[in-house]
Every structure is written in structure tokens, then in C-alpha cells.
Amino acid sequence: MITKPHDHYREDIPGRADVADTPELLDYYAQLDALKTGALWTVANKIEPWHPKSASVPTLWRYRDLRDHVLRSVDLVTPEKAGRRVIYLNNPGRQDVSAAVGWLYSGLQVMRPGEAASAHAHSASALRFIMEGSGAYTVVDGHKMTLGVNDFVLTPNGTWHEHGVSAKGSTCIWQDGLDIPLVNSMEAGFYVVHPELRQAVTHPVDDSTATWGGVALRPQIHGAAGTWTKNYSPLFKYEWAPTYDALQRMASLGDSNPFDGTLMHYVNPLTGGPVMPTIGASMQLLRPGEHTLAHRHTGSFVYQVAKGRGFSIINGQRFDWQERDIFCLPSWMFHEHANASTTEDACLFCFHDLPVMQSLGLYREEALAENGGRQPVA
DSSP: OEOOOOGOHHHHSSOOOOOOOOHHHHHHHHHEEEEEOGGGGGGGGSSSSOOOOOOOOOOEEHHHHHHHHHHHHHHHHHHHHHHSSSOOOOEEEEEEEEOBBBEEEEEEEETTTTTTOOOOEEESSEEEEEEEEEEEEEEETTEEEEOTTOOOEETTTTEEEEEOOOTTOOOOOEEEEEHHHHHHTTOOEEEEEEETTTTOOOEEEEEEEHHHHHSSOOOOGGGGGGGGSSSOOOOOOEEHHHHHHHHHHHHHHOOOBBTTBBEOOOOOOTSSSBBBSSOOEEEEEEEETTTTOOOEEOEEEEEEEEEEEEEEEEEEEEEEEEEEEEEOOTTOOOOOEEEEOOSSSSEEEEEEHHHHHHHOOOOOEEEOOOOOGGGOOO
16 A cells, blocks of 8 residues: 655644653652552654654664574584574664564574484574575474575474584574464564474375475365465475576566565465465565556565675665565664666565554555655665
């Protein structure tokens, strides 16, 4: 939904709290405070802003700067002692909740061949996006998925899940994305370790994609899969090759979105909705030389560069990125993306909290009207 700028956002229009302190009022406030209460007009402008003012700041995490530090953790801690060997991304404006942006957490996890983390479950919804290596796998409620670079896998909230790398594989690094800060803000977080530390694989390996992998076809199925009633996608793994192929086919039509290029959402094949109730994900393709127009919307976004190189401008600040770099987009900040190559595609994987925004009726979008839809760079 594109909305137009609203004049009533202007700071110079009356209608906001504007009460000057007096000795009598200060004494009154102290009396209210003693009763564990307060006067709304003293906080109204803060708790009811004209528009979203994110505490998060646009941030770029360059993979070339992080990779050696992520790998060094292999020699310093074991998965058994650390629980999960992860270096998390700490937004300067959200350090109090260890978030990458908004209420979203992100981290880089590393595992060597033959290593496996113990099976566990938690209230937070989670996803993985494979960055490098071979032989990685995830087991979710008895479903084992083998994973390659740029594959995307779900571990929905409440499911037993564990990760590892086969003995014949190579050291793997992947990005974890979770809604831990959101769940904690609602004071609803639980975490439990599997009583046997490992779960049994009770389905054929990669049965999820074998059953639900058709992008445009919904299978007629029977058995347990035919009675799926969970509120998350039964397709746990979304592979890179068919994703990129679908993007290329769509891009070949030449009718890209002026704000997002060629954008496709990962969906629940049963409903067409988001993959999980609180976290959605997408992949977008920028054709050679493509530079999108600027817009802003509610919602927090974590991007990972799956292919190519380019730059994004967020609230007038330019961030140059290349493969495996990660950057974040805070809520209600103007942004535009550009492919720096004139011959190769650029692809951006993204996970976000749009399912929450949309289900609560909080999503709003606005195009930049000035300067031909392009931001001046500070």
C-alpha cells in the first residue's frame, strides 16, 4: 500500500502536548510518581510519535571483515560448551536487546565437518541461510534436510531442531535469523534441550522438498503430510537453484517493481502466506545496472547478498555491498538498491517482520516524492 505524505505529521501544527513545567506541576508529578502513576502529557510526544522513529541504525556487516573472526571461534569453543557457536550481529542502537535491527536477531554460525549441535526447541522462530561450505544439514521434528550454499531452511518455533555438518563435508558458515527480541519483549520465551540430545530422523532425507517443492503445483497428498495444520510452512527447505531460476524467468519479462526490482517471497505452499507467523523472507534480483527508486515502509529487514555487488542508500547514507555481506534496514527509512554490475545479476536475500506488521494492520508504505524518487547521499 503506497500512501501519500500527511501534512498532520508536521511538527509545527498544534495538537501535541506542550505543557511548561511550573513548581505546582512538578509537585503534582512527584505525588503521582509516589502512587506509581504519571501524567500522560509528560510522555505523550515520546510514546505517540508522528511517525516511526527507529532506535536501530542502518548498518553494514562486511563478510570479509567478519569471516576470520567467525572461523577463529572454532578453535576457542566447542558446540557442546557454547550451545551454538555463533557470532551475533549487534546493531549500535539495539545493543540492549542484542538485535540486528528492530526486534530481529541475526548471527553467523560455524561448524566443522563431523560436528553437530544438540537438539533443542524454543519459543522463537528461526531460519538459516547457508553462506559457505558443504555437507550442512538440519533436522526439524524428524525431517532431515541437506543444505547447500544460498539454501534457506526453517526451524519454526516449538519444533525440535538440530544442525550439523557431515564428516565428508567442509567447514560451513550460515546466517541465523530469529525473532528472539520480539518474543522476549512479550515475555514469552522458553528454551528446552532434547532429553536425548539428538532426535531420530523419522522421514526420508529431504522429504520436505520432495513433497512440497513444486513452485506452481500443489500436490494431492495423503498420510501425515495431507493433514498439515501447523501455522508455518511444511516446506522447510527452499533451494537456491529453483529460486534463482524463478527470479530470472520473472526478470525476463522486463516488468520489474520500480522500488524492489524483481522480488519474490518465500511462501507457505498450502496458504500462499508467509513461511512463519512472525518472520517472512524474500529474494530479489536486480538486473545489470538496475537502480530502484526510493520508498519507505514499516517493518525491519535484514539483507544478505546472495549474488553480485552493488549498493543501497538508506536515509541518505550509501552502503556498498558484495556477496555474503549483510546489512539492515530499520523501519520507516527511505531506501533504494542498485546493481553495480552492467553484465551480472545481483540478488538480495532478506528476512523481515512483515507478517507481524501485516497481521496487526500496521503496514504502511510511502514513495519518495522529491528528486525524481532518488535520495541525495550525505
